[in-house]
């Protein structure tokens with residue numbers, strides 16, 4: 001894979017220290033990628049500031065957190081939360097008295113949705129309203145930050161936002177089939193993307209997962225200028241996804257989850273970082289490995305490449321600690337099953353002709369196929385069934401290891417980033433983990 005710009009060395013620079021400020025641009029969930037970064041920022045002694053996406057009231061109006069929600073969110077983050085709703089996307093925005101895009105989707109039916117048409121002029125009005133609402137909220141957040149960040153501090157903005165699936169009944173049923181359906185329940189992702197419904201969803205993904213990063217960079221221009229003029233540094237990172245190099249047949253090879261319908265938005269996110277970089281702004285998208293989180297659990301099978309991290313831990317000289325991770329994984333399996341058997345299933349999955357056809361970097365993100373869905377979802381189900389408890393999976397343990405490694409990798413690399421788009425593949429994740437746990 002020649003077009004991947006991968007992080008190949010453990011970053012050594014560390015500009016962030018006590019008194020510097022870490023701003024999390026997205027909410028924090030325990031299993032989410034951001035928790036690795038927040039932990040690392042805390043260890044560095046940084047002050048942690050967060051935001052909220054807000055909540056919806058009974059009429060779907062966006063509101064700030066109430067006192068109880070705010071206290072819980074601040075306790076979870078271990079920092080102050082600026083209580084201005086920063087929900088991205090426009091699925092629930094509309095001119096006063098007119099229907100929102102989600103309400104328009106209410107007219108679609110499971111029988112007719114592939115042919116049903118949407119009113120694009122109206123949707124564009126809703127999109128503009130959503131964008132303006134978000135930009136206004138960013139301006140309010142920045143005004144608050146101005147008063148919270150002193151001259152000369154270094155500031156790290158960590159964007160985590162991704163999503164944008166509208167809460168329309170018809171789509172929830174379709175999503176279940178596109179992302180989880182095999183056999184007769186299979187549904188082609190291309191059919192979805194060709195429909196008006198799919199086109200609307202892609203626009204919303206763009207707003208939530210990509211453009212929100214641009215509005216953050218633009219909205220913080222004045223703050224950035226003041227900090228830089230007073231001797232501080234300002235950095236931005238975002239989480240991307242564009243496949244991952246993992247060990248297949250003993251060598252690191254690029255592979256991807258398919259169908260990643262959010263892929264176009266993630267490429268847009270990369271472009272936003274490149275454009276910012278061209279203007280001298282240090283913004284880096286870290287393309288991260290597949291892990292299981294609140295957001296990714298909808299994609300059944302996305303966790304399969306993660307299991308191969310066990311190979312990387314050994315290959316990158318993990319010694320006794322790597323061996324202990326193999327044992328810990330073994331302990332999660334039901335009697336009669338072994339990690340070796342699970343890995344053999346993953347190897348057969350990657351070795352299949354079906355999967356080899358999807359290891360096509362220039363063609364990314366490809367639509368799914370019946371053969372892929374049957375194989376991937378089938379393999380995922382079989383592996384889950386080999387566990388003692390389906391709520392304690394090998395992929396839970398490995399997910400927590402990956403997010404532990406991404407914390408130091410991202411915070412340190414962002415001190416002196418090598419470029420606007422960097423892949424964190426299994427090799428560097430394993431090396432970072434082995435270094436963190438050396439002697440353990």
Ligand SMILES: NC(=O)c1ccc[n+]([C@@H]2O[C@H](COP(=O)([O-])OP(=O)(O)OC[C@H]3O[C@@H](n4cnc5c(N)ncnc54)[C@H](O)[C@@H]3O)[C@@H](O)[C@H]2O)c1
Nearest residue numbers: 026027032033087088161162163239241290291293295296
């Ligand atoms: N899980 C994976 O396998 C994986 C792989 C590579 C990259 N990522 C990326 O990592 C980032 C964090 O995701 P995660 O998987 O840790 O899950 P997560 O559920 O912990 O995080 C999702 C984030 O998106 C925010 N968000 C969701 N909808 C939003 C909206 N409408 N407006 C504003 N913010 C919204 C949430 O507040 C949260 O901060 C995302 O950018 C995701 O695409 C995840």
